[in-house]
Amino acid sequence: MPHIAMEGAQPKLDRASLLLAAIVFAYLCLWALPININSDGLFHLNAGRGIAETGSLLELQYHEVNHPINYPETYHVLLALAYMEGGEGLVKLLSPLCGVLVALFLYLTLRPISRCLAFVSAVAAIALLTHELIQPYLEACLLAGAMGAIHYGTRFLRTRERGCLLLCCLFVGLSMSVKQQGLYFFGVMVLVLASLSVYMRLKHRPVYRPGSLSVIVLVPTVMALAPLWDQVDRNGTLLPLLVDVSRVHSYEAVSAIVKEYILGPGFWQSPSGWVSYLAIPAFGLLALGAVYLFKRDKLLAWMLLAMLLAEVVVASCTATGSLVRQYHVVGLCLAPAFIVSGVFFLRGVPGLRSVSLLIAALILVIGTFGLYSYQKNVWGNSGRCDDEHIAMYKEVGRYIAENTDPGAVFLADSVGFLYYSLENGGYRITLYSIFGCTNRQAAMNRIRSNNVDYVFLETRQPEKEAWWNDFVPPWPTENERDGSQDLQRVFFIQNGEEDAFILYRVIY
Numbered sequence: 001m002p003h004i005a006m007e008g009a010q011p012k013l014d015r016a017s018l019l020l021a022a023i024v025f026a027y028l029c030l031w032a033l034p035i036n037i038n039s040d041g042l043f044h045l046n047a048g049r050g051i052a053e054t055g056s057l058l059e060l061q062y063h064e065v066n067h068p069i070n071y072p073e074t075y076h077v078l079l080a081l082a083y084m085e086g087g088e089g090l091v092k093l094l095s096p097l098c099g100v101l102v103a104l105f106l107y108l109t110l111r112p113i114s115r116c117l118a119f120v121s122a123v124a125a126i127a128l129l130t131h132e133l134i135q136p137y138l139e140a141c142l143l144a145g146a147m148g149a150i151h152y153g154t155r156f157l158r159t160r161e162r163g164c165l166l167l168c169c170l171f172v173g174l175s176m177s178v179k180q181q182g183l184y185f186f187g188v189m190v191l192v193l194a195s196l197s198v199y200m201r202l203k204h205r206p207v208y209r210p211g212s213l214s215v216i217v218l219v220p221t222v223m224a225l226a227p228l229w230d231q232v233d234r235n236g237t238l239l240p241l242l243v244d245v246s247r248v249h250s251y252e253a254v255s256a257i258v259k260e261y262i263l264g265p266g267f268w269q270s271p272s273g274w275v276s277y278l279a280i281p282a283f284g285l286l287a288l289g290a291v292y293l294f295k296r297d298k299l300l301a302w303m304l305l306a307m308l309l310a311e312v313v314v315a316s317c318t319a320t321g322s323l324v325r326q327y328h329v330v331g332l333c334l335a336p337a338f339i340v341s342g343v344f345f346l347r348g349v350p351g352l353r354s355v356s357l358l359i360a361a362l363i364l365v366i367g368t369f370g371l372y373s374y375q376k377n378v379w380g381n382s383g384r385c386d387d388e389h390i391a392m393y394k395e396v397g398r399y400i401a402e403n404t405d406p407g408a409v410f411l412a413d414s415v416g417f418l419y420y421s422l423e424n425g426g427y428r429i430t431l432y433s434i435f436g437c438t439n440r441q442a443a444m445n446r447i448r449s450n451n452v453d454y455v456f457l458e459t460r461q462p463e464k465e466a467w468w469n470d471f472v473p474p475w476p477t478e479n480e481r482d483g484s485q486d487l488q489r490v491f492f493i494q495n496g497e498e499d500a501f502i503l504y505r506v507i508y
Helices: 002-008 015-032 039-054 074-110 115-128 138-159 162-178 181-202 210-235 245-249 251-263 273-296 298-317 321-327 329-347 353-379 387-403 415-421 440-449 478-482
Strands: 454-458 487-494 500-506
Touching (some): 015 115, 074 115, 074 138, 074 162, 074 298, 115 329, 138 162, 138 298, 138 329, 162 210, 181 298, 251 273, 251 298, 251 329, 273 298, 298 329, 329 353, 387 415, 387 487, 387 500, 440 500
Antiparallel strands (some): 487 500
16 A cells, blocks of 8 residues: 555656557547537537637527527537637547546556556547547546546545645536536545545544545535536526436336446447347456455545446436436446456456456457447448538538528528538527427417528438427428428438438418
8 A cells, every 4th residue: 555655646647658648549530530520519519619700608599499508618618719729620639639638547547556457447448438539529528527536536545635636626627617417526526535534534544634625615616616607597407417216216227327337338339139248247347346446445446436336326317327328428437447457356366367368358359349330330420411411511501691681590400500501600590490299380380489481401300210300290291391381492402312401481
């Protein structure tokens, strides 16, 4: 333990950490740079572009009808700054840079135990989180803040340096100001630091004066107060994610969440049934990894395990629990450290060294296959934001610029349309299609009551379960839409795959 405490006080980066940063950045850029920004990443970039173009935070009144921006705007301001300085090219680098910070903080946190374990754990964590680190998602910045807080929190417990405590609090405040999931992280961090401080005090190793630990609450709160206050002012609520306590009583739901944490998104998305059987040995390795970490550093092990368990509990109690890979990413970053530690545990058992090497090789092979298939099928393809479709969006935009009134209101459930087809993006009035009715006349009444002038439709939308499902049914086929007395087709563009964009004018 004295060796660990002394090494934990060293803030310097070593050659392995610099190599890790270079590898992670190059790897993430190989994924991020060739594909266009799409999906939620394009939604957030559009908000950032709106801030850049207007020079002020967005009220986004047009979203308030159905689809407000339910997040603090801290990350959107960062996107705005990047967009102003280097356009979409610089924006693409933000998440890979956050990935580098995530890898470095995890490496530095585990380095006092084993440099090799720390390096492998960081690489494994980035591999599992690739999908969150190649698009400008909020989770990338949230995760960088959370891992920074964990690193400096553990350093504070080892070294008792006030500067480490302050940095820990600042990173907690950053995570809270980026996304509301940071509030859960904040609560867990306060409990963990307080409980470990009490434990160390009882062991006659006082960490800090108890009264001064109030900074754990005050500093993050002050740092995140303005963004969260703005969030409440814009949306009337702080937490848009509904709590569903009934999920806790569902064994299947909790089991699915645990499997995704220990198997990772790459495995869990596989259609092969045999993948689920990997959950039992993976859980066994995780348990052995916890034992290994507790033997080497109880404070660190408790910090990491408490964070992982808290994530599982939160995911099991929220309506977004099934989207672990998207909303509950801190646990996905920590779980690989326990799995890798499990292999190190077996490596130290006499006669099992060869077994541990075999397990490590199998994890590498199966993990690489799962990662490749997941990235290729889900995130490697930008879908309707490939070059061909972007050109189509811009063609629609040219028609709009030349033939519609600047104050026209558009009904469009398409971020691509919002970003590429409208000149000034965030401030062209746009309504989303969540009207919640399938009756044709009722739908048109609501469209007219919101003064909608044009309806934009992508022909692929009615074929999938999406927001459009509660508006499209009144016109289930193209002929019925075009024959309607309520809508008039004014623009149509189609690619070779018979994927068409259509713009309708609402007839009043």
